Amino acid sequence: MEAAITFERPGFVTRIKGMLGVDFYRLFHTPLFYIFLGIAAIIPALVSMGASAETAGMFTNAWQIIAAESPLYVISDMGEYANMNMVFLFGGIMVSIFIGHDYRSGYVKQLFTTHAKKEDYVISKTLVSAFSMVCMCVTYFIGGTISGTAAGLPFTVNAGSLLCAILGKMLMSLGWASLYTFINLIFRRKFGISIALCFVLGTGIPVIGAAALVGNSGALDIFLYGASVQACLSSDILSVLICLACSLAWTMIYNVLGSVLLYHRDVY
Amino acid sequence: MNAIEIRNLTKSFRGMYALDGPDMTIPQGAIYGFIGENGSGKSTTEKCICGHLVPDRGKITLFGRPYTDAGVRARVGALIENAGCFPSSSVYNNLMMQAINLGLRDRKEQILRVLKIVRMEEHARLAFKKCSLGMKQRIGIAMALLGDPALLILDEPINGLDTDGMKLMREILVDITKNYGCTVLISSHILGELEKIATHYGIIRQGKMIREIAASEMEGRAQSYVSLKTGDIKAAFELLRGDYITEFAEGELRVFDVEDTGRLSAFLLQNGQTISEIKRHKIGLEEYYEECMRGEAN
Numbered sequence: 001m002e003a004a005i006t007f008e009r010p011g012f013v014t015r016i017k018g019m020l021g022v023d024f025y026r027l028f029h030t031p032l033f034y035i036f037l038g039i040a041a042i043i044p045a046l047v048s049m050g051a052s053a054e055t056a057g058m059f060t061n062a063w064q065i066i067a068a069e070s071p072l073y074v075i076s077d078m079g080e081y082a083n084m085n086m087v088f089l090f091g092g093i094m095v096s097i098f099i100g101h102d103y104r105s106g107y108v109k110q111l112f113t114t115h116a117k118k119e120d121y122v123i124s125k126t127l128v129s130a131f132s133m134v135c136m137c138v139t140y141f142i143g144g145t146i147s148g149t150a151a152g153l154p155f156t157v158n159a160g161s162l163l164c165a166i167l168g169k170m171l172m173s174l175g176w177a178s179l180y181t182f183i184n185l186i187f188r189r190k191f192g193i194s195i196a197l198c199f200v201l202g203t204g205i206p207v208i209g210a211a212a213l214v215g216n217s218g219a220l221d222i223f224l225y226g227a228s229v230q231a232c233l234s235s236d237i238l239s240v241l242i243c244l245a246c247s248l249a250w251t252m253i254y255n256v257l258g259s260v261l262l263y264h265r266d267v268y
Numbered sequence: 269m270n271a272i273e274i275r276n277l278t279k280s281f282r283g284m285y286a287l288d289g290p291d292m293t294i295p296q297g298a299i300y301g302f303i304g305e306n307g308s309g310k311s312t313t314e315k316c317i318c319g320h321l322v323p324d325r326g327k328i329t330l331f332g333r334p335y336t337d338a339g340v341r342a343r344v345g346a347l348i349e350n351a352g353c354f355p356s357s358s359v360y361n362n363l364m365m366q367a368i369n370l371g372l373r374d375r376k377e378q379i380l381r382v383l384k385i386v387r388m389e390e391h392a393r394l395a396f397k398k399c400s401l402g403m404k405q406r407i408g409i410a411m412a413l414l415g416d417p418a419l420l421i422l423d424e425p426i427n428g429l430d431t432d433g434m435k436l437m438r439e440i441l442v443d444i445t446k447n448y449g450c451t452v453l454i455s456s457h458i459l460g461e462l463e464k465i466a467t468h469y470g471i472i473r474q475g476k477m478i479r480e481i482a483a484s485e486m487e488g489r490a491q492s493y494v495s496l497k498t499g500d501i502k503a504a505f506e507l508l509r510g511d512y513i514t515e516f517a518e519g520e521l522r523v524f525d526v527e528d529t530g531r532l533s534a535f536l537l538q539n540g541q542t543i544s545e546i547k548r549h550k551i552g553l554e555e556y557y558e559e560c561m562r563g564e565a566n
Contacts, residue, residue, distance in 0.1 A: 005269075005296070005331060005418050005449075009339035014371060021368040026354075029361060106352035110366055110411060113318040113421075116341035267320040 015117060019124035022111075027098070027128055033135075036094045040087055040136035041143035047082045048147040062148025063157045066141060067165040067232045073211035073220050084140050084169045085204070085228050088176045091133040092198030095180035098132075099125060100191040108267060118262035122181060122255050129177035134170045141166060161235050168231025168243035175224045175247035176202070178254035185258045189268070204228070224250055269332055271296045271419050271451035272317065277326030279312055286312040289326065290477035292470055294453060296331070299445055301466030302455040303557055309475040310455040311348065314421050317453075318346045330419060342370065345412030346421040351404050352411065355397035359388065359407055362396055363414065370415035382410040386440055402433035409440060413448075420444070422454045426461055434461050441465055463553040471560050479560050486556055494529055496521040496536075497545040504541050508532075520545075 010018075027033050044065045058077075059065060066084050075081050102108040111121060148155065180198050187194040204225030211220060220226030227246035230239050274292040278285065287309045294300045304310050315321040317328055317335060328335040335341065353362040360379065367375040383389045386406040391399065399407060405425055412420055422441075426434050442465055444450050456462045462469075469486065471479040498504040501521050508514050512532075513524040526532050526548075533543055551559075 007331065007333070007337070007339035007343060009337070010342055010371070015338060018369050018371040021371070022365045025365055025368055029357065101354065105354045106350045107354060108352075109318070109320055109346065109348055110352040111369060112320055113344055113346045114342050114370060114415070116319055116336045116338045264322060266322055
């Protein structure tokens, strides 16, 4: 006689817990994550050393290694770019490797066999990638503080603004993570394209290019790079809210697009 | 209840149909041997069931529910093409990830249980990339077995295994269906191995299901024949053709539906025929498969 089989329909929380659990487990068990945390900590030191050797006087304050004084959509030299936004660049590479590894190892097949709801994958990857970028922000902050001290730069700052700047950049991690996840889902079979595209978008070149045409415009805050620039040393609670709104809006857009893509396209 | 029901499934790649509307019915608890040539659509069907490929048309139900149902899919285990493990991670860590993915509570116990089933307890700490092909296949089965699956989908799990590996895999599959009530869909080219375990068969050709049959039914239909080599094979043929169904094949005379081989040889000897070789054969899965393929081709 046939044994009766019962199937419990897992709710969203149960499903996402499983997917997040495995992604976090992977994140903490992969050396890549720690390497990127290390890179995020070392970069500020390299930036400050470069500043003292080549462009002396570029940084007048240690916190400029973390964020620019005011929103700068038009970049005139690399020094203006070289702040915590660089985390989003490393984040793009890390997310590409993280998702790319899912596909190359074939593990994605295990995930999609047991997870019929493909949005679980997109949401989980976005959240875990955002978490990794937030961690990089923390190590960048630590690295920036140490290198600022080593370079003998002054630390004078409005603590609230600094906090808003760091918080704003951390919030932007979510939006960036969703963009990178989406790109990696589009080019899931072409790892090289994914990583190159994430790198290019992470530099903010499209927005910097647009800024070169329209100038320093707050309208660019609707884009991820624009809102990331908004989080500067003259930030206030409004900047944080702009970052939050922009990040959430793009996360929703990219997650919906990513889920639709996965539902309508083959995994391979 | 049927574990899998597929109706009119189609899937094309760049305008070429990989699946051209096959129907498939797999009863709960069956070991379903899925047979076909390379590129006939076996893996494509399995990938559609697992949600890896999006079908163009058709209906797939698992245990009476749509295959997109999260509840039923959480109870599907699969080994398709490879184990889907991270090469640098240990066997244990790979299984742990799958256990977390499935939301299992007693993860360690479950991992040890499946490692025991696939006889890999002693290799749990080994990096996946250092495992042999046979070990990787067994790890793939272990991954699929986690979380008490109701349905196992195994794509060529015995490919590349040596004789011992095949025997072990066979034992594992029989064990999990008997003791864990699992339904197994298994595709393989090694028909001799499949014949030893399958309870049902499906034969697919050019994306179409050409035959589905229970092993018991095939057994009932299976003909037996006696192959003969005699001094004068043509004379022997003339002697026998009045009473038996006979044919020439591969340099021998085949005599079908012979009840008493002794009587047949005695008859030939009495009529002056010297028998150099006489063997009784039963038409097995391989012959049945070839017959189906020939019939379909004609």
